Amino acid sequence: MDIILALKAIIMGLVEGFTEFLPISSTGHLILAGSLINFTGETAKVFDIAIQAGAILAVIWEFRVRIGAALAGLASDRRQQKFALNIVVAFLPAAVLGVLFSKWIKAKLFAPVPVAAAFIIGALVILWAERRHRVLPGSHRVENVDDMSVLDALKIGCAQAFALIPGTSRSGATIIGGMLFGLSRKAATEFSFFLAIPTLLGATVYSVYKERAALSAADVPLFAVGGIAAFVSAFLCVRWLLRYISSHDFTAFAWYRIVFGIVILTTAHFGWVIWAE
Template structure:
């Protein structure tokens, strides 16, 4: 494998892992990173989705005890059965809409300027939600993922569907959406992590299968490097985020999104950076 191609794969994996579970949009950052690295094309779009599986595996490792309990009690424990049903219900809205509109989204929205717009809008929404929580400090209705109802799960799933728009952020949509619907910050964040497992796995399998004609055995080392670097960086990010949310809100991420979005729009408008769609 070409050394420069390998370095690009590793960088893309690091970008994926460090941004997947933060409310700043991993897909948006991957599109921008690919443009800057001149790492583009239909196969790269499949690569960007496939390496999400590496990030997903970090969640499985971090929550392996809880996931083991789910598998052990899925046929006999009502609490674990309810948890699995909630995940399925939350997974379905994005899966259904993704199947319907994935081709259109890739054609029109997988580009730096639409991503920048989504960064800014998403940042403003996060600022509004955090300001609302400060001005109306009500006790969350749901303190734990085990207390969620089917309706709570469906609402979070509908929020996740907005993340089909690149730059929106899957984790941002589910966490902020969950908080709006009455979940605590901790419950929203943990459910977002768990929901990532079927969502990212489903997206990876679907994308690789659909575009299998583009791929060959020779692509495995490249995908493997990207997936491994995504796993390592995502693992570090998940550990950090779980500590961070215990004493902080998401305001800093909102301002990051807004400033970064404005920078992208400015560089595109004045042609300081030649962004490649």
């Protein structure tokens, strides 16, 4: 692996880590960054998904005490059993629909107009949800992830399934969905982090397994460099986001999404970026 390729892997890892847990769609940013630095091709597509593992390890490390308590209490602690059940229930809708429709989604929705539309529509949903939150400040009934019901988890899992549409944002769908379904901003954000663990790890394993014929041992250093960059940037992003939501809403991200949607249409129109799988 030469120095230029290593730098490209680091850049892509940083983009993944800084965007994965914000409601702005990491997929769209990875496509743009990959095109700008000429990091494309079949291996690059698998790379973009595989380095999610680095971002997820950052979440696992940040919440290691909570995750450790959940694992230790699976056999006897009803609170931890309920928490684990909620994660499994929320994970299933996107997992099942992703396996069933991934080929169709890649064939039909990885195009400039659908991706830009997802960015802009998602922005409008965020603006609406935040306005609703301001007008009805007492609308949330779930202050903590441990207070969630299985039905709450299922609803958020269905919201996460919308993130199969390129440009939607998995974190945006789960956080805003959670807020609309009655979770506090803090509870929705934390549950989005926990739900990301099986979702992104599952997507990583599934993608690497499917594309294993296109990979070789020579790709391991590249993936390792990208994964480390994703871990570091995601760790910083998670810490920052947890502080941010204590005193801010997500309106700024909505306006950013609108601008990014316009960027997608502009770059596609002039042929600067190939918005396709």
